[in-house]
Amino acid sequence: MAKGLGREPGPVPGIVKAEGADPLFKTGDEIKISMRFPIGHFRTPNYIRGKRGLIEAVIEPPAINNEDEGFGRNAGVKRHYYRIAIPLSELWPGYTGSRNDGLRIEVFETWLERS
Amino acid sequence: MSSHAQAHTSAPDAGGAMPSYYEIMETAVRELLVEKKVIGAGEIRQMLEVMDTRTPALGSKIVARAWVDPEFRARLLANGRATLEELGIDFFEDTQLIVLENTDRVHNLIVCTLCSCYPREILGLPPDWYKMRPYRARAVKEPRAVLAEFGTVIPDNVEIRVSDSTAMIRYLVLPQRPPGTENFTEEQLASLVTRDAMIGVVKPNIPAAKEKSQ
Amino acid sequence: MNQTEDLIKHLSTELGGLEAGPIQGVEHDYAPWEKRCHALANVLDIHKIVNTEEKRRGIASLGSELVGKLTYYERWIVSFANILFQKQILTPEELARKMREVEARHPTAAASGA
Numbered sequence: 001m002a003k004g005l006g007r008e009p010g011p012v013p014g015i016v017k018a019e020g021a022d023p024l025f026k027t028g029d030e031i032k033i034s035m036r037f038p039i040g041h042f043r044t045p046n047y048i049r050g051k052r053g054l055i056e057a058v059i060e061p062p063a064i065n066n067e068d069e070g071f072g073r074n075a076g077v078k079r080h081y082y083r084i085a086i087p088l089s090e091l092w093p094g095y096t097g098s099r100n101d102g103l104r105i106e107v108f109e110t111w112l113e114r115s
Numbered sequence: 116m117s118s119h120a121q122a123h124t125s126a127p128d129a130g131g132a133m134p135s136y137y138e139i140m141e142t143a144v145r146e147l148l149v150e151k152k153v154i155g156a157g158e159i160r161q162m163l164e165v166m167d168t169r170t171p172a173l174g175s176k177i178v179a180r181a182w183v184d185p186e187f188r189a190r191l192l193a194n195g196r197a198t199l200e201e202l203g204i205d206f207f208e209d210t211q212l213i214v215l216e217n218t219d220r221v222h223n224l225i226v227c228t229l230c231s232c233y234p235r236e237i238l239g240l241p242p243d244w245y246k247m248r249p250y251r252a253r254a255v256k257e258p259r260a261v262l263a264e265f266g267t268v269i270p271d272n273v274e275i276r277v278s279d280s281t282a283m284i285r286y287l288v289l290p291q292r293p294p295g296t297e298n299f300t301e302e303q304l305a306s307l308v309t310r311d312a313m314i315g316v317v318k319p320n321i322p323a324a325k326e327k328s329q
Numbered sequence: 330m331n332q333t334e335d336l337i338k339h340l341s342t343e344l345g346g347l348e349a350g351p352i353q354g355v356e357h358d359y360a361p362w363e364k365r366c367h368a369l370a371n372v373l374d375i376h377k378i379v380n381t382e383e384k385r386r387g388i389a390s391l392g393s394e395l396v397g398k399l400t401y402y403e404r405w406i407v408s409f410a411n412i413l414f415q416k417q418i419l420t421p422e423e424l425a426r427k428m429r430e431v432e433a434r435h436p437t438a439a440a441s442g443a
Contacts, residue, residue: 037338039337040386041340041382041385041389042340046338046339047345047346066382067382069380069381069382069383070382070386071383071386072380074377074380091346
């Protein structure tokens with residue numbers, strides 16, 4: 001447990017954190033990439049939309065949505081990116097390589113749903 | 116080939132041929148931005164100097180160090196950027212670095228299907244093929260076939276992990292140390308590590324029999 | 330059924346999973362202007378004059394034909410010009426005049442009386 005303030009170990013009670021400061025997901029969570037189809041700009045490729053995977057890692061610290069940066073925003077609410085593991089057999093029907101072969105890809109929190 | 120920019124008002128590059136339309140455009144954009152004080156007069160030159168010091172030789176040295184120094188290797192795998200910053204290798208903006216360790220069970224390769232993200236702070240500028248359609252389209256769909264085209268055959272009992280960069284993480288593959296190199300110096304080890312091995316499409320060079328016996 | 334939706338929903342620059350031919354080990358030594366173009370991109374991003382994501386979006390905006398026909402840094406510099414116009418940092422006329430001026434410096438241009 002982390003050292004606290006004064007004599008108490010652990011987090012200071014009563015603190016409310018900013019929106020997005022805590023990750024919504026943790027390593028090992030089963031997730032699905034959202035099925036939505038923005039036009040104009042995005043950084044979540046079409047080939048993973050709607051696919052299921054696992055959270056391999058929570059990337060710290062939270063950061064702004066790079067998709068919004070495409071139109072010149074250099075600020076915004078920060079949320080987490082996650083390194084997602086998706087089996088290639090999930091992505092490509094009839095995948096002929098090893099069943100353990102997989103994709104790793106960073107995805108912004110707003111693209112993830114619990115599966 | 117000298118790659119330092121001339122003063123911001125530059126003469127065209129080649130002595131003979133007319134610069135291309137796009138080279139003229141680049142020169143014009145740069146000069147206008149300096150004239151308007153949007154960017155400083157020396158900034159491009161300074162950035163070129165930074166870029167020139169990032170080549171695959173830098174990556175090779177990092178891999179060789181990781182092969183001989185387990186503590187460095189552990190720190191590198193835990194936090195790529197922080198460990199390399201301690202060596203004076205600075206990173207651009209919010210870029211993070213994840214070093215991907217190849218093992219007997221896992222083979223890593225890297226790609227950017229959306230554009231051309233690449234660990235430039237360590238390896239310098241990427242080869243054309245990395246930025247072109249065949250690699251970017253097929254690496255995430257049929258990595259084994261792609262690797263075979265590079266002459267790399269990965270057995271079915273070895274898992275292939277393809278990392279597709281989309282945000283601030285950049286990747287460097289840490290290949291396995293070739294057998295027969297137990298007595299190699301760090302410099303000799305670095306000479307076995309090619310750029311393509313750090314992208315993950317080939318394995319490091321195997322030392323020639325002559326080298327091994329030294 | 331609108332068959333063009335797919336074109337709109339995909340970026341002209343996104344390639345993951347698409348059909349493609351064999352890998353060709355193509356490489357070339359970067360020309361000085363290409364390196365300068367890359368340096369320009371880095372400087373513009375540091376100052377958030379044109380950030381990296383804007384550059385990527387700008388390149389995709391060129392559309393499939395230009396993305397297919399222009400080389401890598403040719404796409405970058407045209408995209409930068411477009412974005413700088415949109416941000417009112419440069420005007421098309423300014424750029425055109427400066428390009429003429431740059432072109433006229435070349436001995437060939439001078440000799441031909443351009």
